Amino acid sequence: MGVEAGPGAGAQSGPGTGTGTGTGTGTGPGTGTGTGTGTGTGPGEPLAARLRLVLDSRSNANAVLDILEALEAEEEADILEAIRICGRLFCTLLQRGDLFVGQLPGEDEAMSGDHGAEAKYKMWMRHRYRACVQQLLGLMLHDSEGVQRLSVFTLMRFIQTEGRRPLVQGAGDSSCVFPLELLKSVVERLLQVESDSTLLIACFQEYLRYADVRYYTMACTADHIPRVMQKAKGALVPTYQLNVFNLLASITMPAGQGDPRAFLVKPKRKCAEYKATKLKEQKRKFEQVWLVFLKYKLPAALCKKVLVILHEAVLPHMSKPTLMIDFLTAAYDIGGAISLLALSGLFTLIHQHNLEYPDFYTKLYSLLEPSILHVRYRARFFHLLNLFLSSSHLPAYLVAAFAKRLSRLALTAPPTSLLMVIPLVCNLLRRHPSCRILLHRPADTSELPADPYLVDEEDPAKCRALESCLWELQALQRHYHPDVAGAATVIRKALSEQETDLSTLFDLSTPELFEREPKKRACRAPLEFEAADGILGRGGALVPQLWALE
Numbered sequence: 001m002g003v004e005a006g007p008g009a010g011a012q013s014g015p016g017t018g019t020g021t022g023t024g025t026g027t028g029p030g031t032g033t034g035t036g037t038g039t040g041t042g043p044g045e046p047l048a049a050r051l052r053l054v055l056d057s058r059s060n061a062n063a064v065l066d067i068l069e070a071l072e073a074e075e076e077a078d079i080l081e082a083i084r085i086c087g088r089l090f091c092t093l094l095q096r097g098d099l100f101v102g103q104l105p106g107e108d109e110a111m112s113g114d115h116g117a118e119a120k121y122k123m124w125m126r127h128r129y130r131a132c133v134q135q136l137l138g139l140m141l142h143d144s145e146g147v148q149r150l151s152v153f154t155l156m157r158f159i160q161t162e163g164r165r166p167l168v169q170g171a172g173d174s175s176c177v178f179p180l181e182l183l184k185s186v187v188e189r190l191l192q193v194e195s196d197s198t199l200l201i202a203c204f205q206e207y208l209r210y211a212d213v214r215y216y217t218m219a220c221t222a223d224h225i226p227r228v229m230q231k232a233k234g235a236l237v238p239t240y241q242l243n244v245f246n247l248l249a250s251i252t253m254p255a256g257q258g259d260p261r262a263f264l265v266k267p268k269r270k271c272a273e274y275k276a277t278k279l280k281e282q283k284r285k286f287e288q289v290w291l292v293f294l295k296y297k298l299p300a301a302l303c304k305k306v307l308v309i310l311h312e313a314v315l316p317h318m319s320k321p322t323l324m325i326d327f328l329t330a331a332y333d334i335g336g337a338i339s340l341l342a343l344s345g346l347f348t349l350i351h352q353h354n355l356e357y358p359d360f361y362t363k364l365y366s367l368l369e370p371s372i373l374h375v376r377y378r379a380r381f382f383h384l385l386n387l388f389l390s391s392s393h394l395p396a397y398l399v400a401a402f403a404k405r406l407s408r409l410a411l412t413a414p415p416t417s418l419l420m421v422i423p424l425v426c427n428l429l430r431r432h433p434s435c436r437i438l439l440h441r442p443a444d445t446s447e448l449p450a451d452p453y454l455v456d457e458e459d460p461a462k463c464r465a466l467e468s469c470l471w472e473l474q475a476l477q478r479h480y481h482p483d484v485a486g487a488a489t490v491i492r493k494a495l496s497e498q499e500t501d502l503s504t505l506f507d508l509s510t511p512e513l514f515e516r517e518p519k520k521r522a523c524r525a526p527l528e529f530e531a532a533d534g535i536l537g538r539g540g541a542l543v544p545q546l547w548a549l550e
Contacts, residue, residue: 163265215276307341379506401460407472423500
């Protein structure tokens with residue numbers, strides 16, 4: 001259903017006559033009223049005048065060819081004007097019912113067949129409509145942003161108008177006809193294989209608030225991805241995959257049933273078979289298209305973008321979020337920044353869907369490397385790390401391993417990271433009193449000739465952290481930054497039961513540290529024990545006796 005792909009507009013003869021006089025019963029289908037007189041249009045006639053001629057009399061139908069030819073102009077202003085005129089023309093013709101409804105025969109067959117003048121006119125005009133659609137689809141890839149935007153807008157108007165006046169045989173009384181073929185053609189232009197479609201997708205995004213457009217866009221995308229990726233035979237298609245991601249990331253699923261009026265093609269009445277109206281079907285299609293997209297290998301940079309939005313924009317709207325387990329566990333095993341970003345999605349599955357991940361804490365422990373304190377996603381990682389280590393049922397050896405690894409990383413960390421790491425280590429010791437032996441190890445060095453902690457051991461159960469101590473925190477008490485030194489001195493006294501709030505420390509930056517310093521109130525220290533009573537010294541001093549100021 002909808003609009004089939006067709007040939008571009010050419011200089012083909014049409015109904016009635018374009019110049020001079022013509023008849024309604026010749027090679028063109030005419031109007032079926034005998035002999036008619038054409039009004040005549042010259043090459044310099046404005047497009048608006050040609051539009052009026054076509055809409056006023058069927059005998060002037062050949063003027064449509066001049067309007068379509070203007071879509072191929074070189075000047076941007078001329079193209080924009082032609083697109084506007086085409087939109088007004090064919091939307092009016094659709095509303096009037098002047099386009100052929102049903103399976104459209106070929107143009108030669110339609111003109112030479114045994115059809116009445118009325119049917120021939122509608123068939124011929126339907127072919128011009130198809131040609132206009134093809135030209136607008138081509139203009140979606142134009143160099144001008146204005147041409148791209150107006151082309152998308154006009155095609156979506158066609159979808160809306162065609163939905164109200166379907167071109168499918170026997171659909172006049174149906175309330176559930178959506179011009180899917182035309183939308184499919186638009187989506188295929190959005191998902192270019194070799195060129196970036198970010199601008200086009202941004203133009204199209206405003207239509208994704210409509211439930212029917214959103215549903216059928218996801219359906220078309222789910223069908224399009226396998227066709228392109230199978231041709232690649234396992235190879236990456238970075239530009240295409242980025243376009244698909246940008247389109248999917250533009251889809252915002254409603255939290256509830258949504259506004260029942262939010263349809264581009266409004267159903268005339270309630271239709272039980274119209275899946276676009278059902279939130280459950282929307283979620284199912286949303287889940288399907290994301291699973292199809294993530295089925296294929298992604299470039300590393302794109303994988304990071306997916307993981308950034310996955311836990312907030314995708315998982316909450318899926319019918320079965322556990323279907324993402326394979327993708328998230330595979331990403332978590334890659335290592336580096338990708339593993340850090342996969343933590344958010346894994347946390348959602350573990351916390352809300354009872355995911356059991358073997359050796360999860362072993363992998364989490366291996367992520368604690370010096371680079372972790374310098375990456376962009378540091379705040380998110382430490383927030384999740386704090387959550388994963390918040391349970392009081394974790395074994396002491398595991399908590400001690402994390403506290404020791406964090407303390408060792410603190411020796412080479414910048415001040416912004418230290419002001420977050422030191423309170424985190426202290427919070428771990430507050431939650432697990434059995435680990436406080438790391439602070440209160442006997443001072444006799446004969447019992448601890450060297451640090452038994454195995455820093456290169458990847459298994460926290462074998463790193464011997466409980467046999468060690470947190471001497472790193474004592475070393476940080478002599479740090480050059482006074483805030484860091486002050487934070488490290490907390491271990492000199494017994495730790496309080498109240499944990500430190502880390503939420504304000506996760507996003508602490510170096511500029512913020514500099515801004516805080518001038519605002520501090522410095523303690524006033526005495527500079528002299530005896531106050532001076534003159535410029536040259538105190539009373540009775542030798543200098544005032546030898547020199548005087550005049």
